[in-house]
Structures are given as structure tokens and as C-alpha cells.
Amino acid sequence: MEAFAENGYAATRVEEVAKRAGVSKGLLYLYFKTKEDLFKAVIRNFVSPRLDALIQDIGNSDLTAEEFLRGPFLDFAKKVPRSPARVLARLMIAEGPKHPDLVAWYWENVVSKGMAAIRTVLEKGVRGGEFHRSAVDDFPQLLVSPVLFAMVWTQVFDAHDKLDTDGLMEGHISLVLNSIKVDR
Amino acid sequence: MEAFAENGYAATRVEEVAKRAGVSKGLLYLYFKTKEDLFKAVIRNFVSPRLDALIQDIGNSDLTAEEFLRGPFLDFAKKVPRSPARVLARLMIAEGPKHPDLVAWYWENVVSKGMAAIRTVLEKGVRGGEFHRSAVDDFPQLLVSPVLFAMVWTQVFDAHDKLDTDGLMEGHISLVLNSIKVDR
DNA sequence: TATATTAATGACCAGGGAGTCAGCAAGCGG
DNA sequence: CCGCTTGCTGACTCCCTGGTCATTAATATA
Numbered sequence A, B: 001m002e003a004f005a006e007n008g009y010a011a012t013r014v015e016e017v018a019k020r021a022g023v024s025k026g027l028l029y030l031y032f033k034t035k036e037d038l039f040k041a042v043i044r045n046f047v048s049p050r051l052d053a054l055i056q057d058i059g060n061s062d063l064t065a066e067e068f069l070r071g072p073f074l075d076f077a078k079k080v081p082r083s084p085a086r087v088l089a090r091l092m093i094a095e096g097p098k099h100p101d102l103v104a105w106y107w108e109n110v111v112s113k114g115m116a117a118i119r120t121v122l123e124k125g126v127r128g129g130e131f132h133r134s135a136v137d138d139f140p141q142l143l144v145s146p147v148l149f150a151m152v153w154t155q156v157f158d159a160h161d162k163l164d165t166d167g168l169m170e171g172h173i174s175l176v177l178n179s180i181k182v183d184r
Numbered sequence C: 001t002a003t004a005t006t007a008a009t010g011a012c013c014a015g016g017g018a019g020t021c022a023g024c025a026a027g028c029g030g
Numbered sequence D: 001c002c003g004c005t006t007g008c009t010g011a012c013t014c015c016c017t018g019g020t021c022a023t024t025a026a027t028a029t030a
Helices: A002-011 A014-021 A025-031 A035-058 A065-082 A085-098 A100-127 A141-156 A165-180 B002-011 B014-021 B025-031 B035-058 B065-082 B085-098 B100-127 B141-156 B165-180
Strands: none
Touching: A002 A014, A002 A035, A002 A085, A002 B002, A002 B085, A014 A025, A014 A035, A035 A065, A035 A085, A035 A100, A065 A085, A065 A100, A065 A141, A065 A165, A085 A100, A085 A141, A085 B002, A085 B085, A085 B141, A100 A141, A141 A165, A141 B085, A141 B141, A141 B165, A165 B141, A165 B165, B002 B014, B002 B035, B002 B085, B014 B025, B014 B035, B035 B065, B035 B085, B035 B100, B065 B085, B065 B100, B065 B141, B065 B165, B085 B100, B085 B141, B100 B141, B141 B165
């Protein structure tokens, strides 16, 4: 994963992967048919455990929708943009279009589930009278877009302008809540 | 640009670029010292004219801050995610870390200027009593993050879930305005 | 200890691509 | 018409890397 993250798929040498793993190139070809196979396996093995941990982390709590957004969701949003997971985002963006089945897998196992989870929370907020109906109901992506943005920014522009990702996320959540909360 | 956009830097053959340009590989090496040189020139030549056009487009009008966001800014935000410019974003994300001087140039000529422009508009809104002070003043990135998000989404996940980018942008702007506008 | 089976190595090969360069073509000046 | 300059070509070289496979090491079995 480190190797692919640093150099991208095409520029990464299989031998380099082998070296970092402390094995010979030949061994990799005993376990993976091709370089592409290896790549896909690397991605999947990177994602799966983290995904499980995340689902566990967020869990099914009895929080209100706002508490959920200010709590577990904000925690997640603060953590991810500086975690190793951000390189995954860059890889998926860069290499995705060339590996459609990998994207399909990622879609099914990560993105669509995440989206569904967010929809559920928002729906709960609306039904419970906490939130107005608003654009985020139709476009839950609006809740996550700063997360992706921060992941990208920290990898591309950090040297030129270090982004306070925690502040960004807090600002984002408060901005959104301020817009959708039913005021009493 | 097409070639690099399709395959990424490493997987693009210089000969392929030459073929699409209708010249020989040798000629490219008369004008560009190396493949990397060629790549940087391609990016710069792609960005520059569009940037000029954009600046012209937005211009200095006498719109209120809200009118500006609902007008020229929203137009821009709707147009970009499905324009050829989106492949540029993918390329910068994918290849940026390997070409620091290209990122530096892009930062100076595009990103920092864009950010400054947004700050100016928000500042005007606040000073004119249209807007509250809010998180977007500290993090103007929050205004653009859905644009980047949409550019990425349309290139990676369109096959699985076609995103209504226009709707997303309209929703975003109304959400933000709803949050920061001073109500009368 | 001897033998069979499984795990792992790394030298090797074939294909491909970045970069070079001798030479061809086309305009230009006399 | 002829030399001269400039623009351009594509065959060639050399290196690199994905993938193979004969060989060796380690482990299990008898």
C-alpha cells in the first residue's frame, strides 16, 4: 500500500513491493496472478479492516441526529483527512477509472453503505422534528464533500497552505446544522 | 492533455501524445527536453486560457454578495464538474505529489487567486450587513468543496450513481446562504 | 535418517518505451 | 538552379520491468 500510494499504480515496481514486504518478487507471483491482481488485493485488504472498525465505532447508538453529527460523525470527519486512509482516496481517484471492478467493489462495500447511513441519520432528524427538509436530504454528499476535499488538500497543497482540517470540519458541521435545524 | 487524462502520467506513451498531435516523437523532443517537461507544458497550456476566460467571465460587477453567489459563482460551480477541466483536477490529484514545481505554479496561478476572490466576496457580504460572520469566513474552502467533490464523483462513480451536479450545487448554495444570511 | 511435499528464490527472458541522431524535406537567398 | 538553413522524421539503442521457471530451502512424513 505504501509503495502504490507513493508512486501510483503504473510507476510502482512489483519488485519494490516485494522488497518492502521482505520477500522475493517470485513469491508475489505465486500468490497473485498479475500486478493488477496484487494491486486490487492491496486495496481490499487495506479497506476491509478499517471499514469494520468504522462501523463498530459508529455503532447503533440512541443519540439524536444532531448529537450524532456533532459526535461520531465529526470525530470521523476530523480523523480521516490526516489518517493513512487519505492515500486510499488519492489512489481511487487516480487509478479508479482504469480498474472498474475495483471501483465497483469499493462502491458496494464502502460508498453506498456510507451514503445510506447518512441518509438514515438525516431521515431520523427530519422525522423527529429536529431538522427541516433541505438540500442535504437529496444530496447527502454535501455532508461528506469537505472530508474528501480535506483529504485531497492535505496531500497536494499542504506545503503551500496548511489546512486546519479539524477547524474546517467543525465549521462545516456548525454551518450545516445552523442551516437545517428547526429553531425553537 | 487527452492522453495524459486518460492514462495518467506514467502510463502515457510519448509516442501516443505525438500521434494524437499528428507529429513524430522526435519533434516533441526538439521542443521539450523530457517527458516530464512535456507534461508540465501540457497542463500549463490547458489551464492558462481557461483561467483568463474565467476571470473575464466573473469580472468586477456591482452585484451584492448573495447575487454573486447565486449568479456567476453558481454558474461556475455548475459548469466545471462536467467540463473538460475536471480531468485536470484528477491529474493534479494523481500526479501532483510527484511534480512539486507544477503544484507550486498551479497554487500561485489558480488556487490562491480563487481563494482570495471568494474571501473578497464574503468580506463584502459581511461588511455590507448581508451575512453573519461564520465558518466560511475562516474556511472559504467550504464553498468550493462540493465542486471538487462533484468533479471526482463524476469521474469515478458515475457508472454506479449518476450525480445531479446542478442540483447538488444549487442545494449547496442555498444551504450555505440559509446559514449565513442575516434575516430581516 | 531418508524421502516426499511444499515454500520461496532470483537469474533470466521478452516486450516495450524514453530518448538519440543521421538523414530527408522544404523553404530561402543569391 | 544551387547551396544553406531550418524543421522534421522514424529507425535505432539501451534500459527497465512484468512475468517465468529451474533450482534451492524448509517442513512434513515414514
